[in-house]
Amino acid sequence: MEKKLWKGNEAVVEAAVRGGCNFFAGYPITPSTEALEYLSWRLPEVGGVFVQAENEIASINMVTGASVCGARALTATSGPGGSLKCEGLSYASRNAVPFVLLNVQRWGTGLGTLDSGQTDYFKETKGGGHGDYRNIVFAPASMQELVDMAYEAWDVAEKYRVVVTILSEAYLGQMMESVEMPEFKKPAERDWALDGTGKKGIGAYSRAIRGGDGTKVLGQTYETIKEEMQRWEEYGLEDADYVVVGFGLPGRISMEAVHKLREEGYKVGMIRPKLVWPYPVKAFEKVNPNVKGFISIESSDFGQMVEDVALAAKKTKRNAPVYLYAHGKGVPGVSTVAEFCKSVMNGEEKEVF
Amino acid sequence: MVKKLPEGLKSHQLCPGCGHGIILRLLDECFEELGIADNKIVALGVGCSCNANGILGGDDFQCAHGRAAAVATGMKLTRPNVCIVSYQGDGDAYVIGLNETLNAAYRNENITVITVNNANFAMTGGQMSWTTLPNQKTTTSVYGRNCDATGAPIHVPEIIANNFDVAYVARASVNDVKHINQAKKMIKEALTAQMNGEGYSLVEFLSGCPTNWHMTPAQANKHIEEAVIPEYPVGVFKERKAQ
């Protein structure tokens, strides 16, 4: 199919619409606003519903109401808006309400900045709201991945009855790349959505997780997801002395840096998770058992994903030190990543785990 | 008049003399009499209104505290032909959820909001609500509500009726037969407005909470007549436009 140039925030929601998304509620916030603006005309054009809500709490609750009634519902936000969504995420998880959250991450705590970043990794992968729940979290690194993941998101959300988060980044949302946009697809009928008759409710599964054995049922779902949703891109793991791990744009840049280091003769490999929950632990099983170290490259301030790198290394018995390059605001350049890897290999960095 | 119990209606765990029970029965009777018992969804607030979960028949959904109007909005926009009703306490709809309540009314969403004003946060043990009467003792206003410090009782139906372009707004009471009969008519007006696509409707109910008011059910009903209604007048604040 023909490739066309698209802007990230528009490409992702167009792919969502083609994947069956027919309801959106949101509140403007940079750098996710183009998603809302685009859908304000695009959804009505294809017979869907668009609501500009009063804030992020209301929007996620509208999305909840729409989803329990059978819509393929989406909300999008960044930074502070993401905090307000957390209550809704927790309630959706409790009731097995499958919708999609697009988080176009902006860097920072509090009001933060409009810059790119990956500081919402913990929030999206470890819960964010109260209680004990997990969302499936896609971590796209290119426009095509953004599109493909948005297109698939509701199929996955409905299959497992969980919330799916697309963990985008400011730069990914704002930049342009050429992509192959998929055809419209017709979503499968939901056999559980509220329709007013009182006959279907929100389904036996939802009742089961709120019932006596609910924790067990939910736990089994999470274990199944962990088993079935292992996705990553890898390079040179079998003979690697050092393995770089990174997701999203820093992951994409790191992949380039790792290729460059290989050309220079360094035995470096790479794991780029395409989903960050569940974390691709199985990728680590392919790593050289005598690996000397893992290097987490991320645009957080104090290290977030690095903890999952350490846990995955432990789980797969790759007993090697774990190093962290926390770039903070923005996206590191290829040479920055390569230089950091060299200083690790020269013994100049202190491991964090 | 339906003499028999509406089919969907089940037994409850409400305190004796609680207004919620009467209101839920009225609501279920109206669903049945308007022929929408199998074409309605109730979005439930958090509070003693949660009890409706086991009482009302048919589709319902337990929302987060205060967010029912937003959930109902998403439901209605997805299922425009289904009657969508939120059922919320005063704390739920007028305190933590004031934002969602007013914004849904502001947009004139075609939903029906039923609020139960018992002048306190009953579920959590009787704390002060924005609807608590001046000088009323609650567990967080132990010397009586001091309106200079806390603000005065809030009149949300009046705020909505006087400021937003909505279809129908009323306040009802369930403290005696006369009021109960009037209340039922108001629910029907509100639901009919929605089913005709006229827009947002709200009915607030003045409702006794004998437990947290530390009264017998009879005392609570008398208290509504003597103290609550004078603060919160019963009546229609926004009539439906002539059809």
Ligand SMILES: Cc1ncc(C[n+]2csc(CCOP(=O)(O)OP(=O)(O)O)c2C)c(N)n1
């Ligand atoms: C976010 C949140 N904050 C607080 C609570 C605790 N809570 C449950 S019900 C309630 C008050 C309910 O009062 P009201 O809406 O007036 O209903 P009533 O119980 O009086 O019928 C509170 C504060 C909660 N469930 N969620």
Ligand code: SF4
């Ligand atoms: S505490 Fe009050 S409102 Fe709640 S069930 Fe008892 S009487 Fe009703």
